[in-house]
Amino acid sequence: MSVVVRRNIPQIIVALIIVLMVIFYFFYIEKPVSDAFGTADKALSDWAIVITAIAAIVGGIDILRYHANQIRKRERRQIIFSSIVIVLEIIMVSLACYALSSGIAITTQPNFQWLYTYLYAPADAAMYSILVFYIASASYRTFRARNPPAILLLIVAIIVMLGNTSLGAMIWEGFLPLRDWIYNVPNTAAFRPITMGIGFGLIILGLRLIIGKETTWMGRRE
Amino acid sequence: MAKEEKRRPFGMAQIIYTLLVISIVIPLLNPVGLPIGISSTTRDVYNYIENTLPAGKPVLIDLYYEMAARAELEPQVAAVIKHLFEKNCKLVFVSTITYGPIVFELLKSTAADLFADKTYGVDYVFLGYIAGNEPAVRSLATSIRGTVAVDNYGTAISALQMMANIDKAEDFALVFIASSGTDTFGWYVRQWYTPYDIPLLFGALSVIGPSIKPYVDAGQAIGMLTGQRSAAEYETLVGRKGLGLASMDAQSFAHALILIFIIIGNIILFATRSKPKPEGGRRK
Numbered sequence: 171m172s173v174v175v176r177r178n179i180p181q182i183i184v185a186l187i188i189v190l191m192v193i194f195y196f197f198y199i200e201k202p203v204s205d206a207f208g209t210a211d212k213a214l215s216d217w218a219i220v221i222t223a224i225a226a227i228v229g230g231i232d233i234l235r236y237h238a239n240q241i242r243k244r245e246r247r248q249i250i251f252s253s254i255v256i257v258l259e260i261i262m263v264s265l266a267c268y269a270l271s272s273g274i275a276i277t278t279q280p281n282f283q284w285l286y287t288y289l290y291a292p293a294d295a296a297m298y299s300i301l302v303f304y305i306a307s308a309s310y311r312t313f314r315a316r317n318p319p320a321i322l323l324l325i326v327a328i329i330v331m332l333g334n335t336s337l338g339a340m341i342w343e344g345f346l347p348l349r350d351w352i353y354n355v356p357n358t359a360a361f362r363p364i365t366m367g368i369g370f371g372l373i374i375l376g377l378r379l380i381i382g383k384e385t386t387w388m389g390r391r392e
Numbered sequence: 393m394a395k396e397e398k399r400r401p402f403g404m405a406q407i408i409y410t411l412l413v414i415s416i417v418i419p420l421l422n423p424v425g426l427p428i429g430i431s432s433t434t435r436d437v438y439n440y441i442e443n444t445l446p447a448g449k450p451v452l453i454d455l456y457y458e459m460a461a462r463a464e465l466e467p468q469v470a471a472v473i474k475h476l477f478e479k480n481c482k483l484v485f486v487s488t489i490t491y492g493p494i495v496f497e498l499l500k501s502t503a504a505d506l507f508a509d510k511t512y513g514v515d516y517v518f519l520g521y522i523a524g525n526e527p528a529v530r531s532l533a534t535s536i537r538g539t540v541a542v543d544n545y546g547t548a549i550s551a552l553q554m555m556a557n558i559d560k561a562e563d564f565a566l567v568f569i570a571s572s573g574t575d576t577f578g579w580y581v582r583q584w585y586t587p588y589d590i591p592l593l594f595g596a597l598s599v600i601g602p603s604i605k606p607y608v609d610a611g612q613a614i615g616m617l618t619g620q621r622s623a624a625e626y627e628t629l630v631g632r633k634g635l636g637l638a639s640m641d642a643q644s645f646a647h648a649l650i651l652i653f654i655i656i657g658n659i660i661l662f663a664t665r666s667k668p669k670p671e672g673g674r675r676k
Contacts, residue, residue, distance in 0.1 A: 208534065215527040218527030275545045277493035277496075278545070286494050287494075290459065291462070295460055314661045315658055324658075328654070332651070334621050335644035336641070337426065340426070346429045361602055
């Protein structure tokens with residue numbers, strides 16, 4: 171394919187859609203024109219929904235393929251885990267298909283629900299809960315009063331932790347209002363520039379897409 | 393050589409972990425019932441729903457969390473639902489994450505008392521999982537019926553009594569986003585608040601809270617609830633003892649224990665600092 175078809179035409183389409191979306195999002199447009207664009211805009215959103223839904227199927231197939239390759243490579247450590255993933259994926263998809271063919275919602279299919287509630291849910295929750303052990307051991311190593319900034323961090327951490335708990339209020343009632351103040355004032359002051367920075371980053375990304383400088387979305391580097 | 397030393401089966405880390413498990417499990421099994429103060433952020437949310445939100449109006453609730461975040465977010469959601477049902481609000485549940493449908497079923501089973509006297513299709517509906525992330529949120533704002541033809545259980549949206557007059561963003565009085573991610577809040581700010589001026593309420597994990605606070609302070613959301621602490625506070629305000637309050641004792645004791653670790657860590661630091669440096673060598 172020529173460069174025009176492979177590169178320039180997709181870039182022009184993307185740039186045109188971005189410009190139109192910016193105009194219709196930020197500026198007042200006469201109602202008939204706005205309504206007409208609204209229909210096209212809705213179609214674009216619906217395309218995104220359909221593509222994402224199909225991407226989920228692609229993801230499922232990709233997981234299956236990846237773990238099938240792991241088994242084929244006969245890696246002793248990985249083989250058991252990959253087998254479990256494949257077996258469970260097949261079971262879950264089969265149950266979901268069975269639910270759909272029976273005319274009921276997938277999540278209300280009893281076997282699917284049982285596997286999800288009593289197998290997946292505890293495993294997922296346990297993975298997240300393990301973090302508490304890392305946090306506990308990291309806390310007494312990290313919050314050491316080595317220098318003035320570290321002392322400040324330590325004081326703030328103690329106030330926030332005591333403010334978060336009922337024990338803090340039992341020691342001194344001022345911990346909760348003080349935690350609220352830290353949360354509302356210095357914290358917001360620190361995060362606002364980050365949020366604004368992300369916004370500016372998005373604007374720059376949009377501008378780069380419009381002028382055709384950003385090509386990574388097409389699967390190639392500049 | 394340190395590497396050649398045999399690993400101790402029960403070292404300092406294991407002692408800390410064991411103490412932590414004890415400090416969490418014992419209060420969970422035998423709740424002490426420590427008193428809970430109400431923070432200004434939670435009270436603001438409660439006051440908005442109580443005094444400003446029009447009674448009987450539709451509210452959209454996006455359940456965007458997975459099992460790992462369920463412990464923190466489900467108590468918040470249950471407490472807010474109780475408050476909204478008390479105001480006779482019509483609740484439209486939706487999920488923009490794949491876990492949503494199962495999360496909703498679990499919510500209904502753990503907070504069965506909230507849904508007991510409510511009728512599906514009249515008081516609440518569940519649209520199910522809608523793929524597409526931000527474009528899906530945008531599409532819902534434009535038209536629900538144009539986005540999904542059926543609800544999570546396969547019933548046509550047009551057949552649901554409650555949905556007769558609910559279709560687009562302007563039909564809602566509030567959107568409550570219970571999310572374990574950060575991006576979700578931005579989607580609704582951009583697609584529901586900015587173009588349609590629909591009030592937003594955030595329900596987030598404790599770690600996410602600081603990063604979304606600027607939206608609240610800028611007035612783009614009416615307020616936010618963060619973590620189990622906010623859930624426990626809201627449960628206190630609405631008078632429903634749930635998982636939030638139940639886990640606060642455990643959280644309090646775990647935090648207290650971590651504080652003790654921090655103090656011990658600093659005592660060790662000062663003790664080693666005060667020792668004279670060995671000649672010709674550097675001390676860590």
